[in-house]
Structures are given as structure tokens and as C-alpha cells.
Amino acid sequence: MTEKPLKEVRKLPPCRAACPAHVNVQAYVALIQRGKFNEAVEVIRRDLPFPAICGRVCFSPCEDACARVNLDQAVAIRALKRLVADIEREQGRVVAQPVPKKYSEKVAIIGAGPAGLTAAYELAKLGYPVTVFERMAEPGGMMRYCIPDFRLEKFVVANEIAYIKDLGVEIKTGVEFGKDITIESLKKDGYKAIFIAIGTQTGMKLNVPGEDLEGVINAVDFLRAIALGKKITVGERVAVIGGGNTAIDAARTAKKLGAKEVMILYRRSREEMPALPHEVELAEKDGIKFYFLVAPKQIIGENGRVKAVECLRMRLGEPDESGRRRPIPIAFSEHQYEVDMVIPALGQVVEESVLPPELLSKDKRGPPLQVDPLTLETNIPGVFAGGDVATGPASIIEAVGAGKRAAISIHRYLRDEDLRKDRDEEKIEETTWVKDWRLLEKKERRYEPPIEKPHLSFEEAKAYLEKLKRQARFEAFRCLGCGPCAECLASMELCEGDKAVVDESKCVGCNVCAVICPVGAVKKNEKGVAQVNEELCKGCGLCAARCPERAISMQKLSNEQILTMILTALER
Amino acid sequence: MSQDSHPPRIVCFMCNWAFCEEEMRIPYNVDVIRVMCIGRMDPALVLETFIKGFEGVMLVGCKPPDCHFVDGNLHAERAVKMLKKLLALAGLEPERLKLLLVAPLEERAFSHYAKEFSEEIWRLGNSPLKKDEFIANLTAAKEAASAFRLRVLLGREEELTEFMNAYGEKIPEEEFDALLDDVVKAEYIRYKIHYLTRIKPRSVKELAQILGLKPFAVLRHITNMRRKGMIALDRVEGYTPLYKALEVR
Numbered sequence: 074m075t076e077k078p079l080k081e082v083r084k085l086p087p088c089r090a091a092c093p094a095h096v097n098v099q100a101y102v103a104l105i106q107r108g109k110f111n112e113a114v115e116v117i118r119r120d121l122p123f124p125a126i127c128g129r130v131c132f133s134p135c136e137d138a139c140a141r142v143n144l145d146q147a148v149a150i151r152a153l154k155r156l157v158a159d160i161e162r163e164q165g166r167v168v169a170q171p172v173p174k175k176y177s178e179k180v181a182i183i184g185a186g187p188a189g190l191t192a193a194y195e196l197a198k199l200g201y202p203v204t205v206f207e208r209m210a211e212p213g214g215m216m217r218y219c220i221p222d223f224r225l226e227k228f229v230v231a232n233e234i235a236y237i238k239d240l241g242v243e244i245k246t247g248v249e250f251g252k253d254i255t256i257e258s259l260k261k262d263g264y265k266a267i268f269i270a271i272g273t274q275t276g277m278k279l280n281v282p283g284e285d286l287e288g289v290i291n292a293v294d295f296l297r298a299i300a301l302g303k304k305i306t307v308g309e310r311v312a313v314i315g316g317g318n319t320a321i322d323a324a325r326t327a328k329k330l331g332a333k334e335v336m337i338l339y340r341r342s343r344e345e346m347p348a349l350p351h352e353v354e355l356a357e358k359d360g361i362k363f364y365f366l367v368a369p370k371q372i373i374g375e376n377g378r379v380k381a382v383e384c385l386r387m388r389l390g391e392p393d394e395s396g397r398r399r400p401i402p403i404a405f406s407e408h409q410y411e412v413d414m415v416i417p418a419l420g421q422v423v424e425e426s427v428l429p430p431e432l433l434s435k436d437k438r439g440p441p442l443q444v445d446p447l448t449l450e451t452n453i454p455g456v457f458a459g460g461d462v463a464t465g466p467a468s469i470i471e472a473v474g475a476g477k478r479a480a481i482s483i484h485r486y487l488r489d490e491d492l493r494k495d496r497d498e499e500k501i502e503e504t505t506w507v508k509d510w511r512l513l514e515k516k517e518r519r520y521e522p523p524i525e526k527p528h529l530s531f532e533e534a535k536a537y538l539e540k541l542k543r544q545a546r547f548e549a550f551r552c553l554g555c556g557p558c559a560e561c562l563a564s565m566e567l568c569e570g571d572k573a574v575v576d577e578s579k580c581v582g583c584n585v586c587a588v589i590c591p592v593g594a595v596k597k598n599e600k601g602v603a604q605v606n607e608e609l610c611k612g613c614g615l616c617a618a619r620c621p622e623r624a625i626s627m628q629k630l631s632n633e634q635i636l637t638m639i640l641t642a643l644e645r
Numbered sequence: 646m647s648q649d650s651h652p653p654r655i656v657c658f659m660c661n662w663a664f665c666e667e668e669m670r671i672p673y674n675v676d677v678i679r680v681m682c683i684g685r686m687d688p689a690l691v692l693e694t695f696i697k698g699f700e701g702v703m704l705v706g707c708k709p710p711d712c713h714f715v716d717g718n719l720h721a722e723r724a725v726k727m728l729k730k731l732l733a734l735a736g737l738e739p740e741r742l743k744l745l746l747v748a749p750l751e752e753r754a755f756s757h758y759a760k761e762f763s764e765e766i767w768r769l770g771n772s773p774l775k776k777d778e779f780i781a782n783l784t785a786a787k788e789a790a791s792a793f794r795l796r797v798l799l800g801r802e803e804e805l806t807e808f809m810n811a812y813g814e815k816i817p818e819e820e821f822d823a824l825l826d827d828v829v830k831a832e833y834i835r836y837k838i839h840y841l842t843r844i845k846p847r848s849v850k851e852l853a854q855i856l857g858l859k860p861f862a863v864l865r866h867i868t869n870m871r872r873k874g875m876i877a878l879d880r881v882e883g884y885t886p887l888y889k890a891l892e893v894r
């Protein structure tokens with residue numbers, strides 16, 4: 074890995090700073106610009122073992138942070154990631170070289186969701202023997218068992234997990250923590266560190282009468298049953314209760330499985346829905362109906378089966394601790410929806426029964442597990458925890474970030490190093506160099522990569538792929554490249570990062586450099602001479618080309634260097 | 646068409662971000678030198694390329710709004726405008742220098758542009774200048790482009806024409822152009838005088854003859870140059886003072 078450790082590059086562009094896994098967005102987008110698609114995937118994989126998965130279902134905090142929103146819209150980062158990952162996979166599976174074991178300390182990871190798998194990936198890269206214990210038959214966690222196939226195909230998940238196994242990670246499935254293994258048994262088996270990443274598997278209950286009627290099934294249980302290939306008869310009329318992405322996934326799945334009518338009942342209004350607007354739109358396209366400001370009071374049955382949900386209307390009061398307005402029931406507003414299936418989708422909670430009680434928080438309102446947010450240490454030495462289990466239901470990319478942090482902590486713990494000192498996570502600072510937005514031109518985002526692949530002949534497919542690549546490159550060129558120089562192609566050795574240096578004895582303080590510098594990296598200092606801020610300098614060389622006294626030169630591609638290249642060309 | 650049967654030697658300075666390597670077919674008479682941004686080309690280096698013997702120089706950068714450094718491409722445009730004035734003064738066809746700004750995904754291949762330019766240079770043929778004259782003129786042009794006055798003007802152009810100067814005025818583009826014309830011409834002549842008097846001490850009359858200028862115009866430049874420490878009186882032969890160049894740092 075040739076990339077500089079974060080320590081030295083502290084200033085990150087907004088996209089990378091916003092990403093919990095700090096994926097080097099600017100670098101891979103720059104590679105896409107240059108048509109280097111496979112190299113782009115390699116760059117993504119340095120920070121994230123799931124390029125194709127995140128290319129499909131990541132919530133993309135990078136796009137929310139993208140500096141381009143000041144101008145028009147964010148760069149289509151997620152879609153670009155998906156395209157490069159798909160192109161790579163379709164060339165045949167990339168097999169990783171196993172990493173030689175450098176250390177002898179065995180590490181146990183519990184739970185093969187994104188958090189656990191990422192920790193395993195990072196620790197294997199460092200040279201540790203790692204074993205992942207997973208209760209289900211297949212690894213992948215929610216990515217494998219809850220996110221429906223039409224958003225994230227199972228073979229995509231399997232493919233990216235296979236890459237992690239290639240590195241030498243052992244995954245043992247069908248092993249349940251709390252039953253087959255415990256912290257004590259793992260320690261006895263010689264594991265020197267443990268990472269608990271069991272996520273939140275239990276769907277929250279509605280806590281209304283009638284919840285145990287036949288035809289009531291929790292969203293995660295429903296989705297999991299389908300992922301397991303179980304026969305599930307969906308009703309004709311289905312009510313999904315909740316406003317998050319899980320609700321949307323359950324509703325769309327029910328519809329796709331043949332339900333005539335699917336409705337989502339949510340107790341607040343559309344604005345407060347935690348589901349992504351894009352997902353809501355897709356659900357509406359699928360014909361799913363939304364009823365807002367309604368909450369179930371009871372489920373009414375007939376012969377033990379669901380017949381209807383009775384709801385109360387709600388109004389919104391003052392904002393609660395989550396910042397959203399609290400729903401308040403309106404008296405005597407009972408009304409019924411005739412349904413034969415009810416899917417509560419209110420979120421998930423930690424399965425506390427499998428965990429040692431000393432790990433659980435005393436305060437039931439806060440996060441379920443007591444962990445140090447920076448180091449992910451629990452109150453048992455050598456035991457770490459992260460991902461949904463520590464934060465409550467969140468996202469894949471946050472779980473990946475937690476996995477990376479856990480790997481660093483475990484490495485330091487096993488090497489007897491200070492867990493807190495100089496953590497890269499604490500040094501990240503966001504920066505964008507754009508001095509004057511008025512100088513930039515709008516280029517609207519038009520990129521809409523196709524989701525379905527058309528059926529094409531071999532020849533047509535080739536032309537189609539070329540078209541896709543061209544569109545992607547076009548979109549990639551919308552990136553402003555706001556990070557410092559080392560952020561982009563330098564990391565692939567496609568170009569050498571350069572820096573301007575000032576010869577103070579020659580500088581007369583005319584200020585031409587400061588005016589010319591596009592990133593505001595050159596300023597006159599208190600001595601009245603030009604000074605280059607190395608963290609900001611992108612090495613374009615404009616200042617060196619214009620300095621009236623030629624007091625500025627470039628560290629790598631100096632004028633002398635260019636002259637040598639000219640002479641070499643001449644002698645050719 | 647030139648008498649020579651060999652195609653002209655051409656250097657193309659190219660922005661790192663323009664055209665992908667894989668997609669480039671480079672004609673064998675062309676050499677590509679990659680730089681971070683085309684605005685990074687020091688004007689003096691471009692003239693040096695001609696002095697070294699290349700017959701055409703092409704600068705390739707990115708079309709607005711795709712410059713990775715916001716307006717490096719516009720800086721290149723300004724430099725090329727000045728360089729073309731200098732080339733014309735030096736007696737070399739300004740068409741030998743070309744700036745090409747391309748879109749990120751250019752429809753046409755690099756080889757197309759390179760060939761087109763090669764043919765243009767081939768049509769121009771050999772330099773119209775004799776060898777000594779060529780070296781003298783281009784060296785003067787290069788030195789003018791390396792000196793403070795032109796560089797500061799170039800460096801300030803954007804500020805002066807697009808924003809405000811220190812007095813809160815914005816200079817119209819044409820006015821700036823006329824100013825640039827004057828400064829380029831004056832600087833070129835001074836550095837030519839400097840070059841000539843470096844070889845041997847010369848009189849105003851002799852210099853006027855070589856430069857095709859009126860003696861009083863030469864004298865005015867010499868007065869200015871003496872003030873800046875570029876030139877000094879060497880000796881007086883009869884009644885004629887001879888001037889000799891001083892080393893400029």
C-alpha cells in the first residue's frame with residue numbers, strides 16, 4: 074500500500090471526511106476520469122471491502138457532504154462506485170493473495186455482518202490469524218439476510234465476502250455466541266482479543282393487543298425468512314407499520330411477492346420519515362400507499378387470524394430528544410384498515426440474552442452496549458464491540474467504520490501500544506480549496522446509471538459497456554477535486570504529488586503568487602515573503618510559472634526538470 | 646512545403662488531466678511532456694524550446710470549466726497571447742505556437758490534433774531567420790519573458806482586467822492589451838540591446854541599424870536600461886560612446 078497514512082494528510086475533502094470509513098473518494102473518482110476503472114476499485118478496497126455492496130445500498134454521506142452542492146448537485150459518487158465494482162466483477166472474480174501471518178495472536182470476531190467482516194479484513198491485512206463466528210448459515214449479516222434481493226443481490230454479497238476469505242480470514246458459520254461459545258471459552262481456546270459485532274437482530278414489538286395473531290410478522294423476521302428461502306404466504310392486503318428503510322423494504326418485498334394492496338402506516342408525517350426520500354419514491358412507484366399520522370391501537374382478529382388494524386390519528390407536538398416532533402394521539406379518532414397481514418417495522422434492538430450482562434448499559438435509554446466511542450473497548454479487557462450492537466440500528470458504512478476502528482484498537486492492544494494516542498480518527502479536518510464559487514460553472518448532474526441490464530448480443534454489449542464507461546467518466550469530471558494533492562492520482566503513482574517551495578532570499582513580496590494560487594495555499598507571511606501552506610498546495614505550479622523573481626520553484630517538476638525533458642526529447 | 650523531407654520536430658506540453666495516456670497515439674515527430682496544469686508552463690520555457698531547435702510547440706490543457714485548478718487554462722491563454730507577440734517581434738511565425746484546450750472527453754483523438762499541427766508547421770517550413778539572428782532574437786524574447794516587468798504584468802492581468810486595481814478601477818481588456826503590447830515591445834528591444842552589447846560594446850547608431858529603429862528611440866531605451874543597471878558606458882571612441890551590457894542577476 075503506497076498511500077500515505079492519514080496522519081500525514083490530515084486535511085481531507087468533505088466527501089472523505091464525511092465517510093465513516095474515510096474512503097478515498099477523490100482518488101477513485103479521478104481514476105474514473107482517466108478511464109482507470111479497475112484501479113479505482115483497488116483504491117476503494119483500501120478502505121472498504123464492499124465496493125459493490127456500498128455502490129448499491131450505501132446511504133452515501135459523501136454525497137451529502139460533496140462541495141459541489143454549493144453549485145448544483147453532488148457528484149454521483151455511489152453510482153460511480155457501483156459501476157466500477159460491477160465492471161470488475163463481470164471480468165471474473167478477483168482473487169486476493171492470502172496475507173502471510175505476521176503475528177501469532179489469534180483474534181475472534183463474533184458476527185459476520187459488515188462490522189465484523191471489516192474488522193477481520195483489516196486484521197488479516199495486518200497479518201493476524203482471524204476467525205469469524207457466525208450464527209447463521211451464511212456470512213453477511215443484514216446485507217445477506219435483510220436487505221432484499223432487488224436492492225442487493227446475494228451473489229454480490231457472496232463475491233465480496235469471498236475476497237475477504239481469500240486474504241486468509243476463517244469464517245465459521247452456525248456457531249452461536251452465548252450458547253456454543255462464550256468469552257471464557259474463546260479465551261481458553263487461545264483467542265487473545267475478541268470483537269463483538271452481533272448487530273441488532275430482534276425486531277421491536279408494537280406492544281398493542283393482538284400482536285400474536287396469525288398474520289403478524291416482524292419486518293426483519295419476514296425479510297429473513299424470505300432470504301432463507303422459506304415459503305411465506307403474503308396476504309392480499311398488507312399493512313406495514315413504521316417509517317424507516319426497513320418498513321419500505323418490507324412493503325416493497327410484500328408487493329413484489331404478490332400482495333394486492335400494501336400500505337405503510339406511519340405515526341408522524343412524511344417530513345419526519347427516517348427512510349431515504351429516494352426509497353420512498355421507489356415504493357410509491359411500486360404502488361405502495363402511505364398513510365401518515367396514524368398509529369395502531371390494536372390488531373383485530375377473527376378465528377386467530379388478522380382481520381384489521383385499528384388506528385388512532387395523531388398530531389405533532391413539540392420536538393422530542395431525537396429532534397423530530399412528537400406524535401400525540403387524538404382522542405376518539407379510532408378507525409380501521411381491513412388487512413390480512415401486519416408487518417411491524419419499528420426498528421431493531423440488541424439480543425441481550427446472548428451477551429454477558431456486564432457489557433450492557435445500565436441506562437436503557439442510551440446505546441445498548443457500553444463501549445468507548447473512539448477505541449470501542451468494553452469494560453472487559455481485550456473485548457471490543459462495535460457496529461449496530463453498540464450504536465443501535467445504523468448503516469453499513471458506519472459498521473465498516475467501526476470495524477476499522479476495532480482493528481486498529483485490537484492491533485494496538487495486542488502490541489501493547491496506547492489505544493488512544495494519535496488516533497487518525499481524531500485528526501481529520503475537512504477542507505475544500507474553492508476560493509471563489511463564482512469562478513466555477515454549473516454542470517448539472519444528469520448521470521443515471523441503469524439498474525437493469527438490457528439483453529444484448531456480444532457486440533451490442535461491448536458498445537453498451539463503452540457507453541456506460543463514457544457516461545461515468547463524464548460524471549466523474551464533475552468532481553471539483555477539493556482535497557489536497559496527495560488525495561488523488563499520486564496514490565496510484567500516476568502522477569507525482571508536487572509542492573511549491575519559496576526561496577525567501579529572492580522573494581520581493583509582490584503578491585502575484587497569492588493572487589494566482591487557485592487553492593489559496595500561498596500567502597505573504599509576517600516577514601513579507603511568500604509562504605506555502607503544504608497541506609493546501611496541490612502542486613499545480615501556477616505560482617512558479619508566474620513568479621516575477623522566479624523565487625518559487627516546484628519540488629519535483631521544476632523548470633530545470635522540464636528543460637531536461639525537452640533536451641531528452643530532442644536527442645531522441 | 647519546406648525543402649526538407651523530414652517532418653518538423655514538435656513538443657507538446659500537456660496537462661496531466663487532458664487526454665488519457667492509453668487513448669493517445671503520438672505521431673513519431675511529436676514529443677509529449679506532461680505537466681500538472683498547462684497554466685504551469687513558464688513562458689520562458691516555451692521560448693527555450695524553440696531555441697533548442699523544436700519547430701513547433703503545442704500547449705494542451707482543459708477547456709473551461711474543467712480546469713482542475715479553476716483557471717490555470719486561462720492563465721495559459723494569457724501567456725500564449727504574450728508569447729505570440731514576442732514571437733512576432735522576434736520574427737518567427739506566431740503560428741508555431743498553439744494552445745489547444747480540450748474537453749474532458751474530447752470527441753477527437755490527440756493524434757488528430759497533433760497531425761493537423763504538424764502539417765501546419767510543415768507548411769511554414771524552416772524558420773525565416775538566419776541562425777545568428779534566430780538565436781539573438783529568441784534569446785532576447787526569452788529574457789524578456791523571464792524578467793520582472795512582463796511577468797508581473799502577466800501575473801496581474803486577471804486581477805487588473807477582471808477585478809479592480811489598487812485604485813478601484815477595472816481596466817478594459819483592450820486597454821490592457823495595448824499596454825501589454827507596449828511593454829512587450831519595450832522589453833523585447835531592451836533585452837535585444839542587452840544581448841547585442843553582451844557580445845561586444847556597441848554604439849547607439851550601430852544598435853539602431855541592427856534593430857531598425859531611430860537612434861533617439863534606442864537612446865531612450867539605453868537611458869532606461871542604465872537606470873536599471875542593465876547596461877553601462879564602456880568607453881568613448883572618438884566622439885561615439887560605446888555601451889556594454891552588465892550582468893543582470
Ligand SMILES: Cc1cc2nc3c(=O)[nH]c(=O)nc-3n(C[C@H](O)[C@H](O)[C@H](O)COP(=O)(O)OP(=O)(O)OC[C@H]3O[C@@H](n4cnc5c(N)ncnc54)[C@H](O)[C@@H]3O)c2cc1C
Binds near residue numbers: 132
Ligand atoms: C431491512 C433493512 C434494510 C437496510 N438497508 C440498508 C441500506 O440500504 N443501507 C445501509 O447502509 N444500511 C442498511 N441497513 C442497516 C445495515 O444493514 C446495518 O446497519 C448493518 O448491517 C449493521 O452491521 P453490523 O455488522 O453491526 O450488524 P449485522 O449486519 O446485523 O451483523 C451481525 C451479525 O452477527 C450475527 N449474530 C447475531 N447474534 C449472534 C450470536 N449470538 N452469535 C453469532 N453470531 C451472531 C448475525 O447473524 C449477523 O450476521 C438495513 C437494515 C435493515 C434491517
